[in-house]
Amino acid sequence: MTVDENPLRIYRATDGRRAMGAILVKRVKGEHGAVELVTGIDPQGRVCGVLLQSQREPESVAQTIKNWLPHFVGRTARSPLSPGDDLPEVASEALATANAIAEGVRSQLTVFSFAEDPAEAEKPVEIAR
Amino acid sequence: MLTLILRNILRRPLRNGLTLAGISVAIAVLICVESFGDGYRSSLRREVEQAGVQIMLVPLGCPYDAAARVLKNNALEASLPFAALETVRNDPGVAVAAPMLIAALPRQNERRVDIWVGLDESSLQLRPWWNVTSGSAWFSSGDEAILGADAAAVEMRAPNDKLSSPETKRQFRVAGILERSGTSDDSAFFVPLATAQEMFAQTGRLTAIAIRLKDPTRTTETIARLQEIRGAQAVTMTEMMGTFTRLVGMVRTWVLSIVAIVVTVSALTVFNTLLAGVVERANEFGLMRAMGASRTQVFGLLVGEALLLTIAGLGVGILLAIVLGPRIEALARIWIPFAPAGNLLAISASAVFRGCPAAVCAGVLAAVYPAWLAARMRPAMGAKSQ
Numbered sequence: 001m002t003v004d005e006n007p008l009r010i011y012r013a014t015d016g017r018r019a020m021g022a023i024l025v026k027r028v029k030g031e032h033g034a035v036e037l038v039t040g041i042d043p044q045g046r047v048c049g050v051l052l053q054s055q056r057e058p059e060s061v062a063q064t065i066k067n068w069l070p071h072f073v074g075r076t077a078r079s080p081l082s083p084g085d086d087l088p089e090v091a092s093e094a095l096a097t098a099n100a101i102a103e104g105v106r107s108q109l110t111v112f113s114f115a116e117d118p119a120e121a122e123k124p125v126e127i128a129r
Numbered sequence: 130m131l132t133l134i135l136r137n138i139l140r141r142p143l144r145n146g147l148t149l150a151g152i153s154v155a156i157a158v159l160i161c162v163e164s165f166g167d168g169y170r171s172s173l174r175r176e177v178e179q180a181g182v183q184i185m186l187v188p189l190g191c192p193y194d195a196a197a198r199v200l201k202n203n204a205l206e207a208s209l210p211f212a213a214l215e216t217v218r219n220d221p222g223v224a225v226a227a228p229m230l231i232a233a234l235p236r237q238n239e240r241r242v243d244i245w246v247g248l249d250e251s252s253l254q255l256r257p258w259w260n261v262t263s264g265s266a267w268f269s270s271g272d273e274a275i276l277g278a279d280a281a282a283v284e285m286r287a288p289n290d291k292l293s294s295p296e297t298k299r300q301f302r303v304a305g306i307l308e309r310s311g312t313s314d315d316s317a318f319f320v321p322l323a324t325a326q327e328m329f330a331q332t333g334r335l336t337a338i339a340i341r342l343k344d345p346t347r348t349t350e351t352i353a354r355l356q357e358i359r360g361a362q363a364v365t366m367t368e369m370m371g372t373f374t375r376l377v378g379m380v381r382t383w384v385l386s387i388v389a390i391v392v393t394v395s396a397l398t399v400f401n402t403l404l405a406g407v408v409e410r411a412n413e414f415g416l417m418r419a420m421g422a423s424r425t426q427v428f429g430l431l432v433g434e435a436l437l438l439t440i441a442g443l444g445v446g447i448l449l450a451i452v453l454g455p456r457i458e459a460l461a462r463i464w465i466p467f468a469p470a471g472n473l474l475a476i477s478a479s480a481v482f483r484g485c486p487a488a489v490c491a492g493v494l495a496a497v498y499p500a501w502l503a504a505r506m507r508p509a510m511g512a513k514s515q
Contacts, residue, residue, distance in 0.1 A: 029285040032293035054239040056293045058300065
């Protein structure tokens with residue numbers, strides 16, 4: 001990846017001809033440096049897992065975020081994906097990075113759902129506030 | 130005559146097409162090798178001149194390796210004592226002495242290395258490209274960092290953003306982002322010298338001292354004095370550039386000898402094509418002679434065919450070199466230590482002009498024997514075929 005681009009990469013996982021899901025990679029702006037997200041999504045558009053491939057957060061923030069990432073499992077493009085809403089609250093020092101990660105995962109899910117079913121993805125989403 | 134030559138070439142499209150491909154590849158390789166030498170020399174000279182440094186004081190070891198590493202913002206295993214800076218600054222021949230501490234922090238997960246460079250304000254006099262696109266051009270406190278253009282893009286940083294170095298447990302505020310300079314500074318993280326010394330437990334140590342002289346004609350005397358500093362050695366940028374250019378020149382000579390073989394093989398392909406053509410067209414040449422064509426005209430016909438094939442190969446070869454040049458450069462960079470940042474493989478007109486005569490001569494020489502054979506065909510050969 002060159003420095004001038006921040007592409008969203010999609011790698012499709014298949015078992016023979018059967019679609020197993022996809023792995024999406026994207027960089028987002030964390031509090032202390034760029035964070036590279038790797039998200040696994042199943043064929044129904046649900047998150048299987050989120051990993052941070054690269055980040056430069058301080059140790060305490062990095063640990064908080066690491067413990068918080070498993071809560072993304074099962075979320076879809078229609079989930080609010082907001083700390084304190086459908087995702088647990090995080091310590092204030094990690095909030096900016098957590099919000100950036102949640103936004104990043106949301107954009108990955110939106111792109112994935114659009115790629116899978118453009119008509120369904122264009123329906124408005126109601127987010128409870 | 131030209132129509133006849135063209136018709137003869139087009140009569141055997143596969144054979145002549147393959148010959149053309151062979152010539153084109155040989156010419157493309159020749160032009161790329163010629164251009165590489167030019168590009169490397171000019172990029173290295175530009176990088177050294179841009180630095181505005183005449184002498185580099187480095188720790189004992191291979192001086193050229195050390196100077197090149199420092200120029201490319203690579204860390205050294207040894208270091209200089211801070212006291213050396215005072216001695217250098219007190220030297221009557223030195224105009225500017227800029228200390229620097231360079232440290233490489235490997236980031237295993239990302240398979241890359243963060244380069245941290247500690248500077249003091251004297252470095253600005255030796256970095257004419259030090260301009261910021263945003264933020265401030267110098268640090269107002271020890272907890273600030275200035276980022277090269279690529280480093281800022283990779284880390285998605287802007288002035289006033291936070292930046293952390295988890296490995297050294299340090300946090301910074303981004304003071305400014307540098308303009309892209311085309312040098313290794315683009316991917317570096319700059320911090321004040323004292324901060325870098327503290328970060329990397331190198332208090333009182335330096336990686337190198339970059340020096341600009343008051344009078345460059347007094348380089349020899351100044352170097353003699355600087356060599357007396359214990360644990361240090363001075364190397365001039367001219368010496369370093371000469372050594373690297375000589376090394377690359379040796380590699381280029383070796384590659385050129387391979388290219389000579391490639392050109393010879395392609396000339397033999399032309400020879401083979403024309404010779405096969407002469408055997409196949411023996412009756413045709415005999416008929417031409419019977420109809421009044423002179424030996425010179427038959428000879429000229431064959432040489433003309435070879436010349437046209439070579440010129441067409443030249444055109445395709447130049448196009449190939451232009452199209453494939455950047456890809457070859459990207460591959461070559463992996464193997465070239467301390468490759469300068471500029472364009473290493475700039476296809477220049479002079480490189481094309483240097484490469485072309487050899488290729489044309491080889492093509493024409495390859496045609497001489499088949500053409501001579503064709504010119505010796507007896508007119509009776511034509512009558513026999515009728």
